[in-house]
Every structure is written in structure tokens, then in C-alpha cells.
Amino acid sequence: MDALTSPSDDNVTMIDGTSVRVHQLAATLKADHQDRCFGRSRGGLTTKIHAVTDGNGLPIKVAITPGNAHDLTAASELLNDLPLAECCLLTRLTMPIGYAQS
Structure with a gap:
């Protein structure tokens, strides 16, 4: 993983995220479980993965x-x-509008 995340010489940095549906077997985790990182949205139970990338x-x-x-x-x-x-x-820095709103 260190090779993937090593700094680049490129001066452009991008940030974005995507929603992923939670597998039905993961939905049975207790609400206070330390590995539970999903919430209910219009699409059902989902998790968001956000990443900052180089150019x-x-x-x-x-x-x-x-x-x-x-x-x-x-x-x-x-x-x-x-x-x-x-x-x-x-x-x-390039980012979608959702990140720019305060």
C-alpha cells in the first residue's frame, strides 16, 4: 500500500467519494460494533468511500x-x-460540488 500512496510530482490533488451498498450479511452487525460504518440512506444501507488522489x-x-x-x-x-x-x-484542488458546500 505504501507504493500506491507515495507522493507524486504532480501538483493537482483531487477528492471524491462514492456510495457502496452494504452486503446483507454485514447489515446484521450490532449498532455499537467497532467495524460498523454504514448508514441508512435513500438507497438502503450504504457506506461512502472517500479518497484524495494525486494527478x-x-x-x-x-x-x-x-x-x-x-x-x-x-x-x-x-x-x-x-x-x-x-x-x-x-x-x-479539484472536487465535486458536495464537498464545496458548507
């Missing part, structure tokens, strides 16, 4: 949130924890 599409950071969580919760976590070198080299 080549390689992941720098990945976060998983419940499907009913707002995208900004993951965006602040992902962007605040970027290595200092990535923050200093960042010249442009």
Missing part, C-alpha cells in the same frame, strides 16, 4: 464513512491529515 489518480488518503454522513466530514479529515509536503506543493 495520476493514485490514492494519497482514503476514508470510510456511513452512507448518510455529509461529504464534508470526510473532506476535513482527509485534507487536514495530508503530509506537509503535499500541502506545500498543492497548487490546485
Whole structure:
């Protein structure tokens, strides 16, 4: 995984997320289980996978949130924890509108 997340020379960083339906067997986890990371949304039980990638599409950071969580919760976590070198080299950030709303 270190090879995939190593810094790139590209100065473009992108952030995006996608929703994934929870498998029916995972839906039986207790609500207070430490590995439970899904929520009820219009599509049923879902999980969101958020990723910050470099200009080549390689992941720098990945976060998983419940499907009913707002995208900004993951965006602040992902962007605040970027290595200092990535923050200093960042010249442009590309993200969908859901991340830009406050």
C-alpha cells in the first residue's frame, strides 16, 4: 500500500467519494460494533468511500464513512491529515460540488 500512496510530482490533488451498498450479511452487525460504518440512506444501507488522489489518480488518503454522513466530514479529515509536503506543493484542488458546500 505504501507504493500506491507515495507522493507524486504532480501538483493537482483531487477528492471524491462514492456510495457502496452494504452486503446483507454485514447489515446484521450490532449498532455499537467497532467495524460498523454504514448508514441508512435513500438507497438502503450504504457506506461512502472517500479518497484524495494525486494527478495520476493514485490514492494519497482514503476514508470510510456511513452512507448518510455529509461529504464534508470526510473532506476535513482527509485534507487536514495530508503530509506537509503535499500541502506545500498543492497548487490546485479539484472536487465535486458536495464537498464545496458548507
